[in-house]
Amino acid sequence: MSIIFTLSKWTYENRSRLLLLAIAALLPAISHADAKPANLTIVSATKIVSIVYDKECKLDSIAATLLADDIKRVTGRRPFVSANPTFPSGDVIVIGSIHSNLISRLRDKQLTSDLQGKWECFGLKVVNNPRHKSSRALIIAGSDYRGTAYGVFELSKRIGVTPWYWWADSTPEVRKQLSLYIPTYISNPPSVKYRGIFINDEDWGLQPWAAKTFEPETGDIGPKTYSKVFELLLRLNANLIWPAMHPSTKPFFTYPGNIQAAKDYQIVVGSSHAEPMLRDNVGEWKVKTMGDFNYLTNAEHVRQYWLSRVKESRGLDAIYTVGMRGIHDSGMEGVNSSKDAVPLQEGIFRDQREMLKQYINPDITKVPQAFTAYKEVLDVYDAGLKVPDDVTLVWPDDNYGYIQRLNDSHETERPGGSGVYYHVSYWGRPHDYIWLSTTSPALIAEEMTKAYQTHDHNLWVVNVGDIKPAEYDMQLFLDLAYNIKPFQNTSFVKTHLAHWLSDNVDNHHAGQMADILWQYYQLAFERRPEFMGWSQTEPTTKVDFTAYNHNYYGDQAQARIDAYSTLEQAVSRLKNQIQPIRRDCFYQLVYYPVVSAALMNKKFLYRDKAFLYGKQGRNSAIYYDSLANKAYKGIISETNYFNKVMAHGKWSGIMSMHPRDLPVFGQPNADFPVQSNSPHFVIQTEGAEADTSGHVRILPDFTNSNGQPHFFDVFLSGNADNVNYSVSAKQNWIRISNKSGKLVNSGPNSQQRVWVNIDWDHAPRLTRFTGLITVSCSDQNYNVRVNCKRVLPVAGSANRGFVESNGYISIYAKDFQQVQNNGHSRWEKITGMSGTGTSVEALPLTITNSAAKILKDSSIKNQPALTYIFNTITEGPALIQFYTIPTHPVNKDGGVRYGICVDDGGCEIVDFQTFGRSDEWKQAVLSNSIMRSLKTPSLTPGQHKLKIYMIDPGVILDRIVIDMGGIKPFYGLIPESKLLNAANK
Numbered sequence: 001m002s003i004i005f006t007l008s009k010w011t012y013e014n015r016s017r018l019l020l021l022a023i024a025a026l027l028p029a030i031s032h033a034d035a036k037p038a039n040l041t042i043v044s045a046t047k048i049v050s051i052v053y054d055k056e057c058k059l060d061s062i063a064a065t066l067l068a069d070d071i072k073r074v075t076g077r078r079p080f081v082s083a084n085p086t087f088p089s090g091d092v093i094v095i096g097s098i099h100s101n102l103i104s105r106l107r108d109k110q111l112t113s114d115l116q117g118k119w120e121c122f123g124l125k126v127v128n129n130p131r132h133k134s135s136r137a138l139i140i141a142g143s144d145y146r147g148t149a150y151g152v153f154e155l156s157k158r159i160g161v162t163p164w165y166w167w168a169d170s171t172p173e174v175r176k177q178l179s180l181y182i183p184t185y186i187s188n189p190p191s192v193k194y195r196g197i198f199i200n201d202e203d204w205g206l207q208p209w210a211a212k213t214f215e216p217e218t219g220d221i222g223p224k225t226y227s228k229v230f231e232l233l234l235r236l237n238a239n240l241i242w243p244a245m246h247p248s249t250k251p252f253f254t255y256p257g258n259i260q261a262a263k264d265y266q267i268v269v270g271s272s273h274a275e276p277m278l279r280d281n282v283g284e285w286k287v288k289t290m291g292d293f294n295y296l297t298n299a300e301h302v303r304q305y306w307l308s309r310v311k312e313s314r315g316l317d318a319i320y321t322v323g324m325r326g327i328h329d330s331g332m333e334g335v336n337s338s339k340d341a342v343p344l345q346e347g348i349f350r351d352q353r354e355m356l357k358q359y360i361n362p363d364i365t366k367v368p369q370a371f372t373a374y375k376e377v378l379d380v381y382d383a384g385l386k387v388p389d390d391v392t393l394v395w396p397d398d399n400y401g402y403i404q405r406l407n408d409s410h411e412t413e414r415p416g417g418s419g420v421y422y423h424v425s426y427w428g429r430p431h432d433y434i435w436l437s438t439t440s441p442a443l444i445a446e447e448m449t450k451a452y453q454t455h456d457h458n459l460w461v462v463n464v465g466d467i468k469p470a471e472y473d474m475q476l477f478l479d480l481a482y483n484i485k486p487f488q489n490t491s492f493v494k495t496h497l498a499h500w501l502s503d504n505v506d507n508h509h510a511g512q513m514a515d516i517l518w519q520y521y522q523l524a525f526e527r528r529p530e531f532m533g534w535s536q537t538e539p540t541t542k543v544d545f546t547a548y549n550h551n552y553y554g555d556q557a558q559a560r561i562d563a564y565s566t567l568e569q570a571v572s573r574l575k576n577q578i579q580p581i582r583r584d585c586f587y588q589l590v591y592y593p594v595v596s597a598a599l600m601n602k603k604f605l606y607r608d609k610a611f612l613y614g615k616q617g618r619n620s621a622i623y624y625d626s627l628a629n630k631a632y633k634g635i636i637s638e639t640n641y642f643n644k645v646m647a648h649g650k651w652s653g654i655m656s657m658h659p660r661d662l663p664v665f666g667q668p669n670a671d672f673p674v675q676s677n678s679p680h681f682v683i684q685t686e687g688a689e690a691d692t693s694g695h696v697r698i699l700p701d702f703t704n705s706n707g708q709p710h711f712f713d714v715f716l717s718g719n720a721d722n723v724n725y726s727v728s729a730k731q732n733w734i735r736i737s738n739k740s741g742k743l744v745n746s747g748p749n750s751q752q753r754v755w756v757n758i759d760w761d762h763a764p765r766l767t768r769f770t771g772l773i774t775v776s777c778s779d780q781n782y783n784v785r786v787n788c789k790r791v792l793p794v795a796g797s798a799n800r801g802f803v804e805s806n807g808y809i810s811i812y813a814k815d816f817q818q819v820q821n822n823g824h825s826r827w828e829k830i831t832g833m834s835g836t837g838t839s840v841e842a843l844p845l846t847i848t849n850s851a852a853k854i855l856k857d858s859s860i861k862n863q864p865a866l867t868y869i870f871n872t873i874t875e876g877p878a879l880i881q882f883y884t885i886p887t888h889p890v891n892k893d894g895g896v897r898y899g900i901c902v903d904d905g906g907c908e909i910v911d912f913q914t915f916g917r918s919d920e921w922k923q924a925v926l927s928n929s930i931m932r933s934l935k936t937p938s939l940t941p942g943q944h945k946l947k948i949y950m951i952d953p954g955v956i957l958d959r960i961v962i963d964m965g966g967i968k969p970f971y972g973l974i975p976e977s978k979l980l981n982a983a984n985k
Contacts, residue, residue, distance in 0.1 A: 040126055040138045041091050042159070042178040043075040054096030054103070055083035058264045059145050063152040064095050066231065070161040074172050087131040094130070095152055097142045106130055106139060114186045115143040119193065120239065122151030124185040138180065145266045146239055150187070153235045155180075162503050163235035166228065168471055168589055169647050170504040171581040188483070191452060194319065194368075194419070194459040195481035196233065196240025197467070197474060198272055201427045201434045203248040204656035205466030213652045221249050223257030229467070230265035236475060237482040240268045240319070242461055243280075251280035253309070259316060270319040270461070273372035273396070273421060274329045277306040277320055277352060278313050281327045293327050295348055296334040303351060310355045319368040319459070320360075322352045322391060323377070331376045338376070338383040345385055353388065365390040365415070370459055372396060372421050378404060382892065390416040392458045395451070398888065399426045400925035401439050403447050406454040406845075408891040417458030420451045424473040425465030427660070429538035430922035431531050434659050436593050437470040438524035440928075442832030443885075444473060445493045446841075448480045450954065453845050454890065457484075468654050471589060472517070475500060490830040494518055505586050506578045513590055516570050520594050522835050523563060525928050526972040529600035533664035536922070543663045545608050547971035552687045552700075554708065556970060557605045564598035571595060584647045592642055596657070599638070600664075602631040607668040616684065617677035617717040619750040628668040680720030681743070683775055683782045685712040687806075687968065698785045704760045705791045705803035705871075705978045712784055714775060715751035716743050723777045727754055731771040733763040734786055758788060766790060789873060791980060801869030801943055802977045807966015809870050809977045813957040814838035818867035825864050825950060833885060834928065834958050835973045840866065842898070842955040845890050860899040860907050860949045866957070868946040871980055874964040878936045880946070881963065884912045885956040886924035898957070899949035902936050907949065910934065927972070929958060939964075 042049045049071075053064035064081050072078035080088065085102060087094075096102040098112045111123045121143040130137040140155065142148025153163070158180070160172040199206060202221065210225040211218070218224065221244050233241065241262070243252035252258050252269070262269050271278050279285070281293065285305065291298045302324075310320075323345055325332055335341040356367045372394040373381045387393055393411065395418060397403045407418055424439040426432060448460070462477040464470040476496065479487075486492045494514060501517070502510035533543035548557040571591045578586045606628035614621035639657040643649070658665035685697040687710075699710045714725060723743045727736050737755035744750055756773065763769070771786035791803050800817065802809050814836060819827050828843045842864075872878070882900070889895050896912040910932040914921035924930040948957065961967065961974070 040093075040136055040180045040182070042071060042079075042180055043077055044177050044179075047090055048077055049079050049091045049093055050088040051079050051081045051093045051095065052085075052087060052102065053081070053083055053094075054100035056100055057097065057145050057148075059149055059266045060095050060097075060100075062231075062264060063149045063234075067093070067095075067152050067156060070156040070159065070165075070172075071178070073161055073165065074159050074175055075178055076174055076176075087134040087137070089133040090135055092130070092134045092137045093155075094137050094139045094141075095148060096140075097145055097148050099144075103139070103141050106137075108139065108141075111139065111141055111184070111186075115141060115147070118143040118147070119189045120144060120147045120150060120237075121187045121189055122147045122154070123187070124151060124154075124182055126182060126184075138182070146234070147187075149234045149266070150237050153237075154187075156235070157503075163232055163475070164471060164504050164585075167232055167467065168504060169582075169584040169650070171585070173579075173581070190237065190482045191484040192419070192457045192460045192481040193417075194240045194268060194270075194461075195238045195478055196242065196268070196270070196461050197238070197478075198242035198421075198461050198463045199229070199244040199465075199467065200242075200272070200463050201246065201425060201432075201465050201659070202244045203246050204434070204659040205468060205654050206244065207246070207248045209651060209654040213650075213654075218255065220255075222255050223261045226258050227261045227265070230261060230267045232467075233267060234265060236478045238478045239266075240270055240459070240461065242270050242272050245272060245275060245280045245282055247282050249283075251283040253278070253280070253312065254283070263316065266317065268317045268319055268368075269313075270370065271321045273321065273374040273377070273394070274325045275321055276324055276348075277322070277355075278309050278318060279306060285327055292333060294333040295324060295344060299351075303355075306352060307355050307359075310359050314359060319370050319392075320352070320356060321372065322349055322369050323371050324348050325374075325377065329375075338379040341380045342383050342385050345380060349388055349391075364388075368392070369416070370394050370419070373405070374421065388416070389414050392416045393418040394421050394459060394461075395419070395456060396421045397423055397447070398921070398925065399423050399428060401443050401447060402887050402925070403451060404888050406451055406456055406891050408893055411891075412455045418456045419459030419461070420448065420456055421461050421463070422448070422477065423463045424470050424477070425463055429917065430536045430926055431664075432537060432660060432662060433528050433530045434465050435469065435657065435665075436524075436529055436597055437465075437473050438521060438528050438593075438597070439473050440521050440525045440833050441473065441476050441493050441497060442490065442521075442830070443525070443928075444476055445480060445487045445490065446830060446833065446956075447887075448477065449484060449487055450845055450890070452480075452484045466654065468588070468651070469593070472497065472500060490832065493832055501590070505582055505589060509574055509577060512570065512574065513586075516567055516574075516594060517590065518832065519563065519567060520597060522832075522837075523560070523567075523601075524597060525834050527927065529597045530662075530664055531926050532600055532604045535663050537660075537662060540662060543604075543666070543669075545611070546604055547969070548605065548608070549968060549970050550609060550612055551684075552968040553970060553974045554686070554711065556972075556974070557608060561602055561605050564601050567594050568598045587646050588642065588651075592638055592655075595638055596635055599631040599634045603628050603635075603668050606631060610670075611672040613715075613751075614672045614674040616715075617675040617682070618715045619674070619717060619720070619746050620715060620748065621672065621674045623747050623750070625668070625670050625672070629670070632667050676718035678718070679780055680717050681714070681723050681725070681777050681780050682717055683712055683714050683784065685784060686710045695780070695782045696785065697782060698787065699756060700806045702756075702758045702786065702788045703791060703803065703805035703873075704758070704763075704789075705980050706805040707757075707760075707978055708805070708975060709755045709757040711753050711755050712775075713751055713753050714741070714743065716745060720745060725775060725777040727773060727775050729771065729773050731786075733759045734771045734773060735759055736773065756784075756786065758786075760790070763788065763790070767792065791871065791873070801871045801980050803871045803980045804873045804962075804964055805977060807874055807964045809872075809962040809964070810974050811868055811870070811960040811962070812836040812838075812976050813840045813866070813959055815868075815976070815979075816840070816866040817869045819864070820867070821864045822862070827864050827866050827950060830956070833956075836959055836976075839885060839956050839958045841957075842950045842953050845953045860909075860951065861901070863899070864950045866948045868948075868960065869943060870946065870962060871943050872939050872941050872962075872964055874966070875938065875941055876965060877938050879963040879967075880934045880936065881931050881961040882910060882933070882948075882957065883929045883931050883959045883961075885928065885958055886912070886914060886921075886930040887954055887956055889913060889952065890954045894952045894954070896955050897951040898955055899951055900934055901947040901949065902934075903944050904947075908934055909951065912955070929972075
């Protein structure tokens with residue numbers, strides 16, 4: 001079997017890989033139209049390519065060796081690798097930067113010219129007879145050393161070796177013959193200059209795994225582990241590391257091999273927001289011998305501490321974090337306020353920069369430096385702190401994926417530029433999420449494209465925790481940093497996910513897997529698995545009941561259980577369809593996170609049902625308690641498989657199902673009462689509490705415009721005998737899901753759910769009418785009343801809009817009836833973030849009309865507007881609830897506001913901004929939403945108009961709920977109300 005690749009056409013038998021779009025999107029470049037493509041044989045039945053590299057650079061040797069290993073992984077045969085400048089006979093791959101003697105000897109002026117002076121670019125070119133023995137050569141030339149490595153690993157990707165071949169066991173398919181068909185190609189510079197990761201909170205995964213499984217000779221995260229990390233970074237076109245720095249891990253500089261590995265792999269070494277001057281305060285500052293980490297009282301010891309590291313780091317490619325905080329992610333010692341900290345920080349800047357001038361480079365502007373305005377440091381910055389202009393100003397997110405601040409017009413002009421420190425894993429209040437990786441890819445793309453558009457593109461770092469649970473989010477973040485362009489279209493994110501799954505797991509099922517993971521991320525966006533205990537930390541609280549409604553909206557809790565069950569079933573079906581060499585990869589990238597998230601949700605939602613049903617006297621309560629415990633044991637089993645069985649135990653110790661032993665990870669509490677009812681055969685209707693007195697039950701209203709079914713449960717209580725029951729509708733337009741059944745005293749069949757709906761085509765043509773359902777067993781009869789409301793369409797403009805049902809209207813922001821944009825300013829749909837599928841954002845971020853001017857001259861109604869038409873049945877005041885994604889103002893000059901107008905009345909301004917680490921902010925990041933409400937005067941039955949006017953850019957509206965007095969408690973999404981139109985008979 002042979003394989004032939006081309007940049008312009010991907011032509012081997014597996015055409016559905018869709019890599020054309022991936023190449024075009026992720027690696028835009030210059031292609032020379034006049035250069036004739038040539039075919040290079042890498043491996044054939046009789047030949048194998050040789051690899052020659054530039055011996056002047058260690059990274060060239062590493063890249064050449066890894067490329068040879070990659071070719072062997074695909075073909076089973078390893079090329080000859082040499083630093084000998086005398087080219088061997090046959091086809092050859094030549095690796096080196098344009099500054100190397102090896103590439104210079106080829107005298108390709110065009111290739112050199114195209115790459116000259118560029119940052120981390122590479123060129124690919126096939127030439128005939130490069131030297132007298134060689135028939136053909138593929139030149140991989142870099143504008144610098146990392147650019148060369150990126151070119152080498154781009155070749156590896158094209159032959160089927162992904163960056164995750166080792167870290168996620170994405171084993172390539174073996175092929176006996178391999179050829180490459182390629183035109184001359186020059187890559188573009190990366191979108192962001194410095195791109196990398198922060199290894200953090202490694203105590204429960206990476207550190208114990210490295211210490212006990214992968215690198216026992218070091219007993220820690222050491223050179224062997226970091227070499228694998230650095231290789232992964234280069235394969236992902238990244239260049240920066242903030243090393244692990246928790247107490248469980250010895251500081252990076254403890255092991256000389258770590259430093260040498262960084263030099264060999266040409267990885268830029270930095271340090272976190274709390275670790276100035278490449279120091280690791282947690283492991284290196286000794287209070288007993290050094291005194292307090294206080295620059296007011298102990299400056300000389302602190303200066304010597306920093307100075308020794310500056311001297312030690314000479315010759316290392318590094319970015320120095322400047323400024324000062326406390327020893328470990330805490331505020332600066334010795335100051336009482338942000339204002340007091342300003343002069344102290346500015347003095348620290350001066351002292352640190354003098355060290356860098358003396359020992360690194362007299363021209364301080366040539367020394368990469370960064371200052372991260374994280375947590376309380378942002379308050380210090382806002383208090384007037386002057387950060388030197390050549391220092392990169394790094395904006396943080398709020399630890400939950402929402403960037404707190406981006407550049408204003410002044411900050412955009414700073415020579416040092418700016419960047420972003422972002423989290424896809426976090427330890428801290430209001431709750432950790434370091435077990436599974438569940439940050440929405442759509443949110444990552446939205447926030448990072450926003451950062452790029454506001455000129456924050458000098459340094460991007462993402463906190464990935466232990467790496468292993470965060471593979472896709474890490475890939476996405478670094479791909480955004482390498483080439484932001486395709487992600488400007490929000491729909492590309494899911495395409496990117498599908499490509500990634502195709503490359504790493506399975507091409508034939510990539511679409512299915514992408515759909516599964518997309519739903520997994522959306523369900524987690526509503527509530528992460530780690531947040532399902534409704535508990536918090538710092539301080540740590542006990543778990544509580546969830547806020548999902550088990551008895552309304554069709555049983556919100558059961559709908560979530562069913563959604564996760566659907567995903568579980570889908571991954572279980574896929575498991576045996578994935579090719580055997582990729583099943584371990586499938587397990588860790590798809591199966592484990594999906595199944596574990598499902599089990600965590602079931603643990604709590606089934607526990608809630610057990611408690612609720614126990615209070616209602618249902619015998620099924622004990623069964624639901626068993627389901628909660630089964631889910632808990634399932635997590636234990638899956639985690640044990642991950643660590644001990646998958647990949648033959650390669651990852652033993654990497655996955656913990658209870659990091660920090662927080663209450664959310666514990667066994668569900670089975671301490672609940674089960675009351676006994678009399679009679680023992682009971683009916684409970686949706687939306688009502690269990691009522692054992694009387695024999696009439698009432699379902700929520702049915703409305704033709706909504707068309708949603710409702711349910712009632714029949715169940716046994718106490719020592720009831722087995723019961724046969726029947727269900728009959730008095731009217732033929734009432735539809736019921738089952739007309740008879742049998743209940744047994746215990747287990748799942750001690751209760752059953754009956755769904756009811758209306759056949760509106762055959763129902764009375766009245767605005768209000770009633771039907772009746774009778775439920776009978778041997779000695780008991782119940783009547784269930786069915787109340788119906790028919791909304792009749794009227795002619796003209798009233799023949800549309802969302803319609804009230806059961807006293808409320810639910811609207812998803814994407815379903816506006818009209819949008820009125822104003823030139824460049826606009827409301828624009830963005831896809832994929834929440835369960836609504838699509839939200840609406842106020843754009844552009846560079847809006848020229850300031851919010852202050854809009855508010856001052858009362859010109860709100862001239863702004864872009866969204867119009868929603870709704871129809872009420874109930875007369876009275878309405879409480880309108882607006883839910884937005886909890887983003888922060890784009891910069892310090894803006895807010896998170898829009899204007900609201902009902903029925904062309906006056907405008908009310910709502911502001912969604914949260915502050916600090918307030919309780920409101922905590923609830924906002926736990927739910928990924930923030931709500932504001934507006935109470936209207938009494939509305940008459942009929943059609944109404946709601947308009948939302950743009951004020952601040954970057955506001956993301958997700959959904960609206962209009963409460964006419966009938967809304968019941970709920971969490972997250974409730975089903976959207978239906979639109980009234982001529983089809984609603």
